Amino acid sequence: xxxxxxxxxxxxxxxxxxxxxxxxxxxxxxxxxxxxxxxxxxxxxxxxxxxxxxxxxxxxxxxxxxxxxxxxxxxxxxxxxxxxxxxxxxxxxxxxxxxxxxxxxxxxxxxxxxxxxxxxxxxxxxxxxxxxxxxxxxxxxxxxxxxxxxxxxxxxxxxxxxxxxxxxxxxxxxxxxxxxxx
Numbered sequence: 001x002x003x004x005x006x007x008x009x010x011x012x013x014x015x016x017x018x019x020x021x022x023x024x025x026x027x028x029x030x031x032x033x034x035x036x037x038x039x040x041x042x043x044x045x046x047x048x049x050x051x052x053x054x055x056x057x058x059x060x061x062x063x064x065x066x067x068x069x070x071x072x073x074x075x076x077x078x079x080x081x082x083x084x085x086x087x088x089x090x091x092x093x094x095x096x097x098x099x100x101x102x103x104x105x106x107x108x109x110x111x112x113x114x115x116x117x118x119x120x121x122x123x124x125x126x127x128x129x130x131x132x133x134x135x136x137x138x139x140x141x142x143x144x145x146x147x148x149x150x151x152x153x154x155x156x157x158x159x160x161x162x163x164x165x166x167x168x169x170x171x172x173x174x175x176x177x178x179x180x181x182x
Contacts (some may be wrong), residue, residue: 049177055108055172056181058099062120063163065099070155072096073127073148080145087141092131093148100124117163123151123159 076093100120103109109117130147134140171181 031063031088045177048181049174051108051111051177052170052174052177053181055111056057056167056174058106058108059112059116059163059167059170061099062103062116063160065084065096066120066123066155066159069097069127070152070160073152077145077148077152081135087134087136087144092134095127097124113162113166116159116166119154119159119162123154127151 072093072095080087126147130144133144176179
């Protein structure tokens with residue numbers, strides 16, 4: 001038994017079919033390109049938001065560490081000024097420096113503005129140098145306590161406001177990107 005098939009039309013006599021197939025292939029290619037491009041943009045946007053969130057958390061930790069150190073230095077200086085006691089090297093205030101010391105390994109350290117990064121570097125270097133010199137003699141004691149007062153005031157008047165400005169900018173960018181911070 002023979003199968004009845006419809007007559008076939010040669011391709012050259014059916015240009016609509018060829019055009020429709022070419023347009024379908026072109027639409028598929030364009031669609032895949034547009035989807036991949038949009039996905040790439042979203043991936044970049046996510047990476048930037050994730051970097052901002054990491055920088056935010058790092059800066060909050062550094063701000064808290066510096067605020068604690070400012071308070072510690074201020075209290076230490078006040079106590080020793082009032083008592084007039086000699087400052088022995090083993091009784092110098094213990095500063096928290098974990099966040100600062102580990103900042104060199106943190107990917108967001110160079111995302112910090114100059115006023116924050118440079119200010120923190122200067123403050124910590126000054127404090128470490130002063131503490132290494134000790135404070136046993138009366139003149140050295142006065143110099144050390146003055147340095148503690150100056151750096152404590154600098155943290156309060158320069159660094160903490162700089163942190164506040166930078167953190168508010170980061171918070172705004174993150175919230176625009178749909179990330180809420182606790």
